[in-house]
């Protein structure tokens with residue numbers, strides 16, 4: 301099918317991120333915003349440009365003051381004072397004088413003049429030896445981009461609320477915060493130039509059930525708003541101007557999928573038990589309390605990963621303890637007695653919060669992320685831990701820490717948790733003192749000390765998205781090296797086996813909550829390696845269950861033995877396909 305091409309069509313090939321087919325008009329986002337344009341204007345327009353500049357500076361100041369006010373309310377004036385430096389940039393006489401001079405002397409547009417003046421200063425600051433001054437360069441650039449956005453008449457985020465007709469969104473990148481804003485009624489599908497299967501935007505598209513293709517490299521440059529296209533989220537394609545024949549073939553694929561989904565619905569209320577009676581726990585990954593309704597409806601046994609970061613994004617200030625408590629409580633109470641594993645804040649990497657002023661990093665995935673951020677920002681962390689503890693009184697709540705690299709981090713987090721429990725006890729605030737606390741295993745160092753971690757954890761959850769990224773040194777966001785992102789690499793399988801063995805030796809159960817868990821082709825392999833629970837997007841639970849009910853754990857164990865003794869990841873994958881296609885023929889064939 302990959303070679304299909306009917307006359308008059310144009311096909312762009314990327315990486316399939318979320319299944320489904322969408323047809324509609326394209327809207328290309330943020331094409332015009334990658335560069336600041338220089339426009340020469342008549343001399344007489346200089347006063348108008350100066351007035352526009354003043355208005356944009358005023359609007360930016362108001363915006364920053366508002367962010368600062370909200371931040372002060374929620375986490376105190378310490379953090380919020382960061383914005384003083386930003387506001388000062390707006391009042392910097394040298395920067396403003398230089399911009400006005402250019403407007404009067406060179407007769408250019410205000411965007412260009414301000415951008416050029418700000419870059420001149422930022423470049424000089426960035427070259428300084430002093431770390432403090434270098435950081436001011438990033439403040440300056442941050443503020444400059446806000447001012448330029450105001451001048452250009454849009455705010456800092458692509459505003460997806462202005463979509464009037466259902467469409468297919470094409471963007472260079474959709475950050476997780478932008479993806480979280482997508483409205484299923486308006487967005488039929490989306491496609492991006494960058495990213496891979498495990499970038500967070502791709503992960504979110506599953507939860508939103510929006511067909512998606514990522515890693516298209518140049519789609520946002522090649523495509524134009526208004527073109528008609530078909531997006532194939534099964535095979536990672538965008539077909540521009542599809543012919544009637546193509547539309548007909550895809551119509552058939554969609555009909556086949558509908559029949560299949562009806563068949564899958566039958567297993568929703570049945571347990572995930574293999575033909576030889578091995579019970580598997582299937583849990584759902586969710587991003588917000590609103591997703592709680594999808595969990596049991598799709599046949600999951602509970603929540604295996606609640607990514608709490610999404611409570612923190614698309615807003616001007618972090619959520620208060622009370623707001624978090626309400627969100628966690630709602631999910632716990634709704635799903636009671638089923639377990640809900642709440643993961644503490646994993647911000648950083650590709651999930652950035654504008655309001656927390658995390659400076660731009662050279663290697664964000666190796667940087668100030670997840671537990672590292674939380675252990676440094678104990679106000680934010682403590683508020684979250686208290687909210688989770690309080691919610692534990694309302695249901696079957698468990699909690700886990702992301703990005704643990706070794707024992708120290710786990711001990712520090714647990715020490716803080718113990719202090720907060722004391723505090724709640726003293727105030728007679730109820731919580732479940734026996735709430736299980738687990739460790740995410742997603743850094744190779746954690747696997748190598750898994751025996752120590754297992755002695756201090758009630759469960760493990762293997763985050764394969766990061767474990768693969770860090771073990772194989774393959775950036776999970778980078779489409780250029782997506783072919784090297786290899787879940788069946790023998791190194792990965794050995795790490796999973798080591799983790800399972802270390803955990804089981806201490807009677808600690810093991811879940812897998814990365815995207816690998818929801819890939820039906822890899823389900824038998826993970827079960828054969830001894831994993832107790834698989835956690836994936838709600839939409840993936842039914843096919844996983846359907847498959848498990850047609851498998852024997854004995855053959856899954858044989859497969860794992862074969863895999864652990866095999867050197868070629870390709871051979872391992874072929875054997876996985878054999879087993880799955882024998883157990884569920886045709887189930888995972890999505891060719892039109």
Ligand code: PEP
Pocket residue numbers: 605607646742762763764765766767813814815
């Ligand atoms: C993982 O790394 O596999 C994981 C589940 O966490 P996230 O994708 O949110 O980094």
Ligand code: MG
Pocket residue numbers: 702742763765766
């Ligand atoms: Mg992770």
